[in-house]
Amino acid sequence: MMARLWHVMLLSWAWSLLCLSVSVPFIGSPQQCEKARFVPGYNLGGEGFDIVKMERKGAYVIDTETWNLGNGTCRMYNNNFMNGASQKVPAAVLDWRVLPKCSLKVSSLVYNSAETLVNDSTSAVSNDWKIGLKFPVDPSVTVTLGVGFGGSHSKESTFAMQKSKEDRYTFVRHSTLGGTFSLMVNLAPLSIENELN
Incomplete structure (x- = not known):
């Protein structure tokens, strides 16, 4: 039993040397x-x-x-x-630095409409960058402001909106997460x- 424990510890130590950042x-x-x-x-x-x-x-x-x-x-x-x-x-x-952080797991999401795909794309982006912006507006002037949210005009969103106008589609997104280097x-x-x- 102790020999196996030493074997596992030695393998863990060797693996950690390969993954040093x-x-x-x-x-x-x-x-x-x-x-x-x-x-x-x-x-x-x-x-x-x-x-x-x-x-x-x-x-x-x-x-x-x-x-x-x-x-x-x-x-x-x-x-x-x-x-x-x-x-x-x-x-x-x-x-x-070399930081091997890759997952072999593939995640998949199914969207039944272009709207759900676009909503998911926009929610993936933190929109807190607009907080604190002050637009001085004269109250006597009527102003129309247009705001584009993160991801709302991406190729993915544009493709989905175009296809949804042609016929009924189901959209699938596959993703995996990985990073190799850090600076x-x-x-x-x-x-x-x-x-x-």
Whole structure:
């Protein structure tokens, strides 16, 4: 019995080493930095996201292309998922980690109408960003305000609304959850396009 317990403990310890999220950065030489590729997902942290259409915008708030720390060097990490390849991170990234958090579970939802699909899409987005917005309106003027909620104009919602006008449809959504990398971004530097605005 004790031998089996030791076997289980040894396997658990070995597995925990594989799942360690600690990545140790090092400063790469100018030659290494020029040659190295960026870590996966390096540009996702600074990219704008339209929560009404649920799509990436391609506009960057944070500069994710500059890797030079000032003297031709860069911060680098060894990526265990790429056979230990040394990869660089943007100068704005303070920390990058491998965090294998993937679930093999697939969840499915069935929607009997486009309206239930759209309602579920909009409820998935936190709309608390609009709290505190103050619109000064003269009481003598009639004003009509239109508000688009998160997900209400996504490709998924638009497709469902279009199909529901043609015939009766049932919609199914399959999803799985997973994440492999995590990064922490510094507030500065802003991208050039945001400095100009």
